[in-house]
Amino acid sequence: MKDAPNERLQPIKALEELARGLERGDQDPSSVSARNALEETISEIERIMGKPDLDYIGDFLSAASAVIKAKAEKLLPPEEHETGEIEDTGEREEESSSLDLEREWSNEALLAHLMEYRVFQDAVEELARRDAAWRGVFPRGRPIETNDDVSLASTEIGLAHLLSALKDILEDAPREEFSHVPQDELFLERSMDHIRSCIREKTKVAFFELFLRPVTRSNVIGVFLALLELIRLREVVVQQDRHFGEIMIAFVPGG
Amino acid sequence: MNYTEARAIVEALIFASPGPISQKRIGELMDLTSRTIESIVKDIQDKYRRDKSGIQIVFVAGGYEMATRPEFADYVSRLNVEVRQSLSRPALETLAIIAYRQPITRPELENIRGVRVDSVLNTLMERHLIRVSGRKKAPGRPALYSTTSAFLQWFGLSSLDELPPLAQASGSLLGILGSR
Structure with a gap:
């Protein structure tokens, strides 16, 4: 700002002083209007537009941005140890009290959470104790370890077989002029209930009997989708006792 | 049939049953009351204990089944019998919440545990310890989870009633709250 006259430097000096005051904490950030700083900046730019002085404009913008930066930094949430030291204006108090309310609510929620969580911890201890105690007990006939290999294998292998069986059933079904599968969940649930009741009647039900x-x-597509959903939910397993044997559907053991 | 014969038949039925067999079912098969069956089973259990047998009759998931005694687990596991893995702490916590709050949705579980439970739920489903027992009548119709009879067998529980009541656990919490 080599050529700028002293009176022209006054706005810049004032802004620099304001920024230093904010940084030192002498100046209350809530008393400084960022809007005013911006408006003054704009009006100053407009005022000198006719005779631009890039050094002056640069210094002014730098000082104005320092004020806005200092205010922004001071408005960040205070560190916890500073909470009691802040003397606020009305706006600040409102902000602070709303933060306190939020903290109060969080504490309440946290406490309720802690209570419920703590209640279950005793149950978890009991289950852990039983888990360890019963790990060494081998029941006869049916391993307590789940038949992951059986169910996974039958699901994976059965899917190809299921599709093949579905194709056979579809070939027998008459072609419809207009065919659609209702997409609503109720239709799916009704079909799932139908499959469940078929299994309940006989313990195991042949795939073709579901239709x-x-x-x-x-209908075939709807029931097939319901069957896939039941398999996904691990409610049923698809079994085949022997190669090329009947595809049977049963509830998951222990389910 | 005399008592000795009845006791032998009860023992045979429990031995041959592929899973836990209830007093009622044994009673139906033998035309005896559940109370009589209970008394006979107790007699067999006492006999096994007296003989220091390696076998015991346990009452799990609402029925009787034969099982080895835990003190011989090391030897039994040498038979390449599948030894089940212990459940992780997150799995136990999730199971405990489901056991007491069932049927319960995944968001409700996550709200209590404060973490996502998708992966734990999958593991528990794969082990058949929980199942989808229905859908909640709420937006999105979220799945409701419940424990299975395999859960009871896993933990050697005859029924869910055997779990300790939660009220006992909350007593210790009052101490924590009182100290605040």
């Missing part, structure tokens, strides 16, 4: 007579293509 209601007269067979329609939309």
